[in-house]
Amino acid sequence: MPGDVSSTEDPRFMNESAPADAWKTCYRELAPKLLLFARQWVAEPADAEDVVQTAFVKFWRKQPDAQREHYPLLYAAVRSTALDLLRGSERRSRREAEPCVTVLREDSTFFDTSVEQREDAALIEGALRSLPPEQREVLVLRVWGSLTFAEIAATLGESINTVASRHRYALDALRRQLKPYAHERF
Amino acid sequence: MNDSELEDQLRALAPAAPSAGLATRVERQLTATPSTVPTAGVIQRPARTALAWHWLRALGWAGAGAAVALAGAALFSTLGKTARQSSSAATTRPLEAGPLATVNAQPMAEASAVTDGPAFEPTETSRELVSVKNSDELLETENGTVREVRYTYLEHMTWAHPVTGARLEIEVPREDVYFLPVSLQ
Numbered sequence: 001m002p003g004d005v006s007s008t009e010d011p012r013f014m015n016e017s018a019p020a021d022a023w024k025t026c027y028r029e030l031a032p033k034l035l036l037f038a039r040q041w042v043a044e045p046a047d048a049e050d051v052v053q054t055a056f057v058k059f060w061r062k063q064p065d066a067q068r069e070h071y072p073l074l075y076a077a078v079r080s081t082a083l084d085l086l087r088g089s090e091r092r093s094r095r096e097a098e099p100c101v102t103v104l105r106e107d108s109t110f111f112d113t114s115v116e117q118r119e120d121a122a123l124i125e126g127a128l129r130s131l132p133p134e135q136r137e138v139l140v141l142r143v144w145g146s147l148t149f150a151e152i153a154a155t156l157g158e159s160i161n162t163v164a165s166r167h168r169y170a171l172d173a174l175r176r177q178l179k180p181y182a183h184e185r186f
Numbered sequence: 187m188n189d190s191e192l193e194d195q196l197r198a199l200a201p202a203a204p205s206a207g208l209a210t211r212v213e214r215q216l217t218a219t220p221s222t223v224p225t226a227g228v229i230q231r232p233a234r235t236a237l238a239w240h241w242l243r244a245l246g247w248a249g250a251g252a253a254v255a256l257a258g259a260a261l262f263s264t265l266g267k268t269a270r271q272s273s274s275a276a277t278t279r280p281l282e283a284g285p286l287a288t289v290n291a292q293p294m295a296e297a298s299a300v301t302d303g304p305a306f307e308p309t310e311t312s313r314e315l316v317s318v319k320n321s322d323e324l325l326e327t328e329n330g331t332v333r334e335v336r337y338t339y340l341e342h343m344t345w346a347h348p349v350t351g352a353r354l355e356i357e358v359p360r361e362d363v364y365f366l367p368v369s370l371q
Contacts, residue, residue: 023212023216024209024213027209027212031203031204031208031209032200032201032202032203032204033201035201035202035203035204036201036202045202049204049205049207049208052204052208053208053211053212053215056212057212057215057216060216061216109202110199110201110202111199111200111201111202112200112201112202112203113199113200117198117199120195120199121199124195124196124199139196142193143193143196143197144196144197144201168189171189171192171193174192174196175187175192
């Protein structure tokens, strides 16, 4: 599976002997997560990839010896870049006197799924999209980014209590939305 | 379903992988030399050599010493000037009767030293008091309040050659300033 990152989930992946290729390991591990995080703001996958590219390059140039504890900075860079892009799009829309509407593509999904997971993924993605953005980003960072509450708080510039509350609200909302299907799938 | 179980269900879905082109673009950008020096990083301060540091420190101490010496000299000069003014005021008292008599011999002696030749000899010296001016301002000194009094003279000095009878006459204006205690006036 392209998004399977379990094989590279090693917090000590950075070794000092090969700094030139160190970014590749980091990229392989984090790129899918960063892309999912970027797509919380940017609808188009191509735009989301541009966001990840910009943020990753900027981050790696500043932190060429990045370790696991630096990952919140990378997520923060993605968030900042995505918001910049979003603000630019909004300005462009206002300039062109058109309403800024985020058009979600029907064929774009957040997840790489097998045939059996496809329906579940669609349900979860729909439930995710219905969450408030501040709850959704916390949930994505917690579940798929594997960040602690402290790291999420550092990434978002919020308190740990706020982050934990948003996470709890997000799970509650997801549970409510997925409850009709719980007897079948969840 | 509790929170942990729900999180596990969510985590079972893997995020979509980016396209292969993204990795290529990132690699190209990372391997390319940045066109500008990143400004967000901390610019390391250039290392200061030990020799330069010692030299600057020595220069600093020397400058501080020179400043102290200048301050001391200025203070000493001020004190000396005050002392001279005080002594002048003190020696003025006996001059009340006749300041001319006290200082009369000094110009003659100086003139003798200057014209100490084998031929000419001082024969006559005199001093003509031209004016006396009392200042309207009173000065505060360590010895009390004094008034500035200016005596303006015209000195006549004459030298004569004993053999040839030649005469040399010089007129020199002179002004003496006295600080007289106000109590004496």
